[in-house]
Amino acid sequence: MNEEVLLNQLEELAEKLGILVRDENINIEETSSNGGLCRLEGKYVLILNSQVTVKEKNQVMIKALQQFDLSEIYIKPVIRELLEGHKADS
Template sequence: MKPQKLLELFEDLADRLEIRIVHGKGDFQGGPCLVNGENVIVVNKQKLIEQRLKILAEGFGNLDLSDVYIKPALRSYIDEILHTLFSEKS
């Protein structure tokens, strides 16, 4: 699936889960955080789209999505990124 389509699917998922995605510029990687009780995933829009997608996958991967319908291509992408992360940490 094309990166732009994956980005759109992440944004749709965020809307359904009431998670705000903040696109900012600066010297940061990005990631999930809690701001005034609101779930937020901060993404650096200066990074390549592949890096932004990885940050989103990590952010959503921290959540229990077992009861949430996610398009198979997006779920597969999240699983792939998480598998890669856990393999790197081992």
């Protein structure tokens, strides 16, 4: 699957879960971060570093989405396999 298409699919899944996805320029000299999941005022926000590759954004998305119960949500089989495969690797 094309990395751009995958990113769009993962963003749609995040939206179903009520996660706000933000593409931000993370420019912190002391650290390098591709982004991550946080809670802001009780809501989940997934921040993606706009300076990284689409593949790196996908990795951040997958890691964040694995923290949620996805058993009751329809996910395309190829995406579910990807999420479960990465979970086994962790």
